Amino acid sequence: MVYIFTKKSAALQTVFPKDAVFATWPLSKHLPSSSDISYIDISGLSDDDIKKTLTLIKKICNDTPWGIIDPKGILKDPALLIIEGANDYLGQGYFKDAKKIDAKRIAAVSAWRKALMRVHSAQDALIPAEPADGFIRSGIKLPAASSFPGWKKMQSGKAMPFYLLYCSLQGKTALDTRLQEKKLAHVYKKFHSILINNFQEGEALLWMDAGKDCLFLLPPKVHCVSSVIGACISLVLAAPQIVMESFGLSVPANFIFALHYGMINYNPPGKTGTVVCDAVNSIFHLGARKAEPGRLTITGALPDVSVPVVLQDIFSSCGEFEGRKIWHTKKFFYAKPWM
Secondary structure, three states, X not given: OEEEEOOOHHHHOOOOOOOOEEOOOOHHHOOOOOOOEEEEEOOOOOHHHHHHHHHHHHHHOOOOOEEEEOOOOOOOOOOHHHHHOOOEEEOHHHHHOOOOOOHHHHHXXXXXXXXXXXXXXXXXXXXXXXOOOOOOOOOOOOOOHHHOOOHHHOOOOOEEEEEEEEEEEEEOOOHHHHOOHHHHHHHHHHHHHXXXXXXXXXXXXXXEEOOOEEEEEEOOOHHHHHHHHHHHHHHHHOHHHHHHHHOOOOOOEEEEEEEEEEEEEOOOOXXXXXXXXXXXXXXXXXXXXXXXXXXXXXXOOOOOOOOOHHHHHHEEEEEEEOXXXXXXXXXXXXXXXXX
């Protein structure tokens, strides 16, 4: 069942299916079942009321799909809703086109929620069991957690193993040939901001920033890499909405993620100079030459415990690259063709 919480039900009657229920009870009394989808109209709400509403719906719809109705476009950054856990967003552009919610969209919202729940459950499983047959068996062990002192205490020049995460944004055609310089700079700024926000739980450090692509360092800890792998998959799932709503792009684009592990001589961001080492060279080669948009690509050089067992079947082998076995996530299905 589809439930709508709004003070202007007449204006939305033609948007939702005839069997949709316009709730007459307060959101705090809402008890959705696993097959229900709940929409909240935020028209006319203050910033404080929107924050309270988001807090409440995340609690009430913790295990069920939910979406936001925003016909006036009052949310400055709708893509942040994805981070908050929303599964649909009906913004100003949606209502200008006079679109209707059909069974196909409802099914897509439900499927997306199930995929995200699986990712989130994987992020909670921070102690993986043995890798599945045919998956990473590098024999590499993580150092003791105490070996990483924290980014503020890391000494320049200290040699230490880290996870290296390559991130890029790639369009169906090159973005720098489709966008003006000012617009392109805005897109990359938003891109890096979303990455930083999503990777916070993994203690990720934006280490090198080349504009169109960048490199994060992750501490050599299980919970850090598990969290970031889950975040990468969530971002790929949400890419169409993030690209259109947050980046303001009307052309298809998706994230490229590549993950490697190796020893580097650490220097803080902005002071890396020309770093020459096998780990850095390998991750940039993998990200720029092999990894594909809409996937997370990983190397066989990762410690065995890196990928949560519940996520391992999302990956498929894609041969070797520069002498290392590699895997990447399977392509995700979007409601409409994307990339």
